[in-house]
Amino acid sequence: MPMKMQQELVTESYLNVPSSGSLLCQRAELHMEMRNFSQAVQDANSLCRLKPLWTKAHCLKATALSKADRNDEALQEYFLCLALNPDWTKVKLEAQKVLSEVFSSVFENEDMSTPLHPLQGGFANRLIKPPALLQTLRPLTQKPGCSSQDSEFSVAKSTPVGGSSSELCPMSPAKSDQVAGEGSSKSLTEVLASLPAPHGGLKRKHSSDGASSPFNPPSKLSRPDDVNTVQTASGREGRVVPAHLLDSGDLECSLCMRLFYEPVATPCGHTFCLRCLERCLDHNPNCPLCKENLSEYLATRGYNKTFLMEEVLQRYLGDELAERKKIHEEEMKELSNLNQEVPIFVCTTAFPTIPCPLHVFEPRYRLMIRRCMETGTKQFGMCIADELKGFADYGCMLQVRDVKFFPDGRSVVDTIGVSRFKVLSHGQRDGYNTCKIEYLEDRKVEGEELAEVLKLHDSVYEQANNWFRSLKDNMKNQILSHFGHLPSKDPDPQASPEGPAWCWWLLAVLPLENRAQLTILAMNSLKDRLIAIRRVLIFVTRKRPR
The missing domain is CATH 1.25.40.10 (Tetratricopeptide repeat domain)
Structure with a gap:
């Protein structure tokens, strides 16, 4: 059938x-x-x-x-x-x-x-x-x-x-x-x-009779002349093995080719340095070795250190681990120097005291933001692009207030302007721009010149307030939701090295091109800045549709 x-x-x-x-x-x-x-x-x-x-x-x-x-x-x-x-x-x-x-x-x-x-x-x-x-x-x-x-x-x-x-x-x-x-x-x-010896993973020495010596890890790393003893759980004493049989090269990260530092293991079972893995995931959500997809691992950001690996490193390679830690600390110290090597985000014009939210998705800027947080400075520079030099000669330092990460690795960074700077030399590091800078401060005046500046200050502030009140409701609501209210007039306009906050608020709100904003940002004279703002207010008031 x-x-x-x-x-x-x-x-x-x-x-x-x-x-x-x-x-x-x-x-x-x-x-x-x-x-x-x-x-x-x-x-x-x-x-x-x-x-x-x-x-x-x-x-x-x-x-x-x-x-x-x-x-x-x-x-x-x-x-x-x-x-x-x-x-x-x-x-x-x-x-x-x-x-x-x-x-x-x-x-x-x-x-x-x-x-x-x-x-x-x-x-x-x-x-x-x-x-x-x-x-x-x-x-x-x-x-x-x-x-x-x-x-x-x-x-x-x-x-x-x-x-x-x-x-x-x-x-x-x-x-x-x-x-x-x-x-x-x-x-x-x-x-x-009690583990079996790996196939060729650790280096072995051969005795005079040609027999291969089994590997027993020493209790600590010592000089080649020293020997250590390992006991198994049953109390039997293992064979005495020279400590130099343990090679630090066997515990190297396959990405940086250095001893593991803060090792983490992926779901697919591979171990890398934490920062090496993060940099790879900035570019591709796959394991660098087996190419298994790690999107879920990236989304949870569950980078937990591998305690077994850390204990092995501390117990058997203490000296090498200390040297590796010293190198890492030197790198962090170099990255935290906000005069010699400032990371630069090339985007738009930022101003002191003004919020500047950023959407970070490029791998180079993911790395830059992460380093700003790791070093503890939480600061980086913002400049506009320049066709010849890469970025402009003047910019504003931004302070990171909060970072919100998305599952695919992108982030929204909440920043606020801190201080202005002048670029002395341009550079690059790991894909993103850097520069050596000097900070800008307004030149203070006294006597009759000060009285003239105070009078000009009050006049321009009143002109700016009138312009803002004359705007349509929908435009005012958009400005208020993004930048907040117009800051109050400063009793002492020279109190801050950056000048009055309302000037920067007004420059961020006014419909100016980046190059015009940059020109005013670079001024170190409050009087010159107030005169420039007044001219812009006169121009936009005359051109405003009736």
Whole structure:
């Protein structure tokens, strides 16, 4: 009888007796013979709900999932079968085959000829997904009814600390039991001492008889002449190994090629310096090594330090880590010098005391804003563009008041103008513009000149107030929502080195081109600035439509 006819007869019988598990099982097997794997998975899933403790149902579902190339789910079902029947040899072999396929899919993009250390972004770290999958099955694989034959499918034994599976890094039975049995109560030194040596990751020396010496990490980094002793959890004393066998090159960031500083691990299992990873994510939301998408990781900004890596660095490479920290602090000190190397945001004209919200999306400016926050200065310069020099010779320093990050890495930066400056020399750093500056201050006057300035100040302020009140309501509302109200008149116009705040508010509001605004911004004479503002007010008042 053709299989399709058999399927129709079984389906008709199942509809008459929906509680019959044997009919449902028979139909699922027919679906698999006809290579309708998705329908076979549906029937097997219904069968598992109908008979949750029937091992054959879970085995059938696992087989269908495996045929449908859903190996992660198939592996879970095979472990459920083994939890219900630990002595089922056929299921063990099938589970082992699927497990090998899961691990091989992890390494398909790796260069197998390059030896890597388990603590770097190599084979061990790439196994973060399968252990995460097996972790969900720990309660089932550790039931009291499981026999010793099932131990090869145990989570603790198949994925020892360090990341490699028992197939990829074979151990002796005694060492495997020791690693699995000691659990999380072991100290870091004991765990590292019990691990198998990586394939070429750490450098080894050979003794005179040609035998390869096993690697036992020292308790601290010392001079090559010193030796240290490591004890395992059982109290046995490890072999004495020279401390210089631990090479700092094995714990280098693959992006900056320096020792890890503030190491963080990505969801795909690779480790980088925090700031190196942030700079890469500015340009592309994918892992720099395996290219796995990290958009969700970027959106949550959950850059948590890897404590194991930090402890390894502090314990075994303390001197190198101290030197790495010193270099980082020197870089931060250099970046925080707001006279010698000021970061420049090339955009529009900013003015002292005036808010200037910015939408930051370019990678170079993401880096610049982040460094301003990390150094603690929270300041950068704003200049308009210049075709010949890149940016103008005058600008305004901005103070960051708040930063709001978006899931894709963009940000809105709330800033306010602080002080004016003159550019002495132009430069660049890591893609964004920098410059050496000197700050500008208004030249103070006395006597008759001061009296003239005060009179001019009061006159121009009154003229500006009248102009603002004469605007239409919709224009006034737009100005008020963005810049606020016109600041009050200063009793002493020379009190601030930047001059009266209302002058800058008016320059930001008036319909002037950037070059005209820049000319007034560069003035260090309050009298000259007031005369220029008065001319602009006269011009806009005459040209205003009636």
